[in-house]
Amino acid sequence: MNFTLSEEQKTIQRTIREFAQKELVPKAAEIDRTAQIPEGIVEKMAGMGLFGMTVPPPLGGSGAGAVSLLVAVEEVAAACASSTMLIIPQIMVEQGLLAFGTEAQKRYITSLAKGEKLCTLSLTEPVAGSDIAALQCKATPKGDQYVLNGTKSFACNAGEADLNLVLVRTSEKPGASGLSFIIVEKGVPGLSFGEPLEKLGVRGIPSKEMIFKDCAVPRDNLLGKEGMGLVQLFAIAGLGGLSAGTISVGIARTAFQKAVEYAKERSAFDKKLREFEATQFAVADMAISIDAARLLLYRAAKSIEDGRPNPVEVFMAKTLAGEMAVEVADRALQIFGGYGYTREFEVERHYRDARAFTLYPLTAEVYRLLLGRTLLDLGLPWKGTPPIGPPSRPGTKRY
Numbered sequence: 001m002n003f004t005l006s007e008e009q010k011t012i013q014r015t016i017r018e019f020a021q022k023e024l025v026p027k028a029a030e031i032d033r034t035a036q037i038p039e040g041i042v043e044k045m046a047g048m049g050l051f052g053m054t055v056p057p058p059l060g061g062s063g064a065g066a067v068s069l070l071v072a073v074e075e076v077a078a079a080c081a082s083s084t085m086l087i088i089p090q091i092m093v094e095q096g097l098l099a100f101g102t103e104a105q106k107r108y109i110t111s112l113a114k115g116e117k118l119c120t121l122s123l124t125e126p127v128a129g130s131d132i133a134a135l136q137c138k139a140t141p142k143g144d145q146y147v148l149n150g151t152k153s154f155a156c157n158a159g160e161a162d163l164n165l166v167l168v169r170t171s172e173k174p175g176a177s178g179l180s181f182i183i184v185e186k187g188v189p190g191l192s193f194g195e196p197l198e199k200l201g202v203r204g205i206p207s208k209e210m211i212f213k214d215c216a217v218p219r220d221n222l223l224g225k226e227g228m229g230l231v232q233l234f235a236i237a238g239l240g241g242l243s244a245g246t247i248s249v250g251i252a253r254t255a256f257q258k259a260v261e262y263a264k265e266r267s268a269f270d271k272k273l274r275e276f277e278a279t280q281f282a283v284a285d286m287a288i289s290i291d292a293a294r295l296l297l298y299r300a301a302k303s304i305e306d307g308r309p310n311p312v313e314v315f316m317a318k319t320l321a322g323e324m325a326v327e328v329a330d331r332a333l334q335i336f337g338g339y340g341y342t343r344e345f346e347v348e349r350h351y352r353d354a355r356a357f358t359l360y361p362l363t364a365e366v367y368r369l370l371l372g373r374t375l376l377d378l379g380l381p382w383k384g385t386p387p388i389g390p391p392s393r394p395g396t397k398r399y
C-alpha cells in the first residue's frame with residue numbers, strides 16, 4: 001500500500017494546478033454569473049490533455065490513468081467547478097466507445113480525447129431520472145436506421161456538443177432490458193434543444209432538453225448490442241462517478257482554504273476567529289472529511305487502474321464525497337458569517353456548486369441504494385436489469 005502520488009502524478013498535479021489557478025480562477029465568477037464558459041477555455045483545457053487522460057496514446061490520449069485523472073480533476077474543480085463538468089461526459093463516452101464501440105465508432109475517440117469534439121451522455125428524461133428502467137425515449141428500428149422520438153432532459157453540454165450518446169428504448173422488452181445506447185451526431189434532422197435550465201450551481205455548463213422528433217440515425221450508431229445499455233452504463237459509470245466525486249473534493253478544498261484564511265483575518269470579541277474553539281473544531285472536521293473522501297476516491301480509482309474495478313469502492317467514495325462537499329461548503333460559509341452569504345466572497349458559489357453533486361450523475365440516495373443492495377447481494381435496483389453487471393463482474397472484490 002502506498003499513499004503517495006508517483007512523480008508523474010505529482011507533475012500532473014503541479015502542472016494542472018498552475019494552469020487552473022492562472023486560467024480558470026480569474027474567470028470562475030464570471031462563468032457563474034453569465035452561465036457561459038468563455039471562448040478559448042475548451043481549447044486550453046484540451047491543450048493540457050484534460051480530455052484524454054484515460055485514453056491510450058495510440059488513440060490520442062495520454063493514458064495517464066484513473067488516479068491521475070482524479071488528481072487533475074481536483075485541480076480544475078478547485079478553480080472552477082463548471083469547467084470541470086466538461087470533462088465528465090467526455091471521460092464516460094470515451095470509455096464507452098473504447099469498451100463497446102465498433103472500429104468505425106472508435107474513430108470518434110481521438111477527437112474526443114484531444115478536445116476537438118465535445119459530447120453529452122444523455123440518460124435523464126422529464127419522466128424518469130433515478131429510475132433508469134422507466135426511461136421512455138424510443139429508437140424504433142426501420143430499415144437500416146433507428147428513428148428516435150422522445151425528450152431527454154438535463155444533458156450537460158447539450159446543444160454545444162458534437163456527439164451525443166443517448167440511452168434509449170430499442171425494444172418492447174421490459175424495463176432496463178430494452179435500453180441501448182445510440183450515438184447521435186450534432187446537426188442530425190429531428191434533433192432540437194430546449195432553453196438552458198437555470199441552475200443553482202455549476203451554471204457555466206449548459207444543461208438543456210434534447211427533443212427527438214422522427215430523428216433518423218444509421219443502425220450502425222448502436223453501441224454494442226441492443227438491450228445492453230444499462231450494463232454498458234455501469235461499466236463506464238465508475239470513472240464518471242469518481243470524477244464527479246472528485247469535483248466535490250476540489251470545491252470543498254477551495255471553500256476550506258478560504259475559510260481558514262478568513263478565520264486568520266477576521267476578529268470578533270477582540271480575538272481572531274481562529275482563536276475560537278468552535279472555529280478550530282469546524283476546521284478540523286472539514287479537513288478530516290475532505291481527506292477521507294479523497295482517499296476513498298483514490299482507492300477506487302487505483303482498483304480501476306489495476307484492472308480490478310470494485311463497484312462497492314466507487315459507491316462508497318461517491319456517496320461520501322458528494323455529501324462531504326455540501327457540508328464543508330456550508331461550514332465554510334458559516335465561518336464567513338453574513339458576508340459568506342453575499343457575492344463579495346466566493347464561498348457562496350462553492351456552496352451552490354457543491355449542491356449539484358448529491359444529484360449528479362445519480363443522486364446520493366441512489367448511490368446509497370446501490371451500495372446497500374450490493375452489500376446485501378441484491379443486485380441493481382432497476383426492473384429488467386440484464387444479468388451482467390455489478391456485483392457479479394469478474395474481478396470484483398467482495399466485502
Ligand SMILES: Cc1cc2nc3c(=O)[nH]c(=O)nc-3n(C[C@H](O)[C@H](O)[C@H](O)COP(=O)(O)OP(=O)(O)OC[C@H]3O[C@@H](n4cnc5c(N)ncnc54)[C@H](O)[C@@H]3O)c2cc1C
Nearest residue numbers: 121122123124129130154155156356359360361362363365
Ligand atoms: C448539475 C446536473 C447535471 C446533470 N447532468 C446530466 C447529464 O449530463 N446527463 C443526464 O442524463 N442527466 C444529468 N443530470 C440529471 C441527473 O442525472 C438526475 O437529476 C438524477 O439522476 C435524478 O433524477 P431526477 O432529477 O429525475 O430525480 P428523481 O429520480 O425524480 O428523484 C427524486 C428524489 O427521489 C429520490 N429517489 C428516487 N428513487 C429512489 C429510491 N429508489 N430510493 C430512495 N430515493 C429515491 C432521489 O434520490 C431524489 O431525491 C444532471 C443533474 C444535475 C443536477
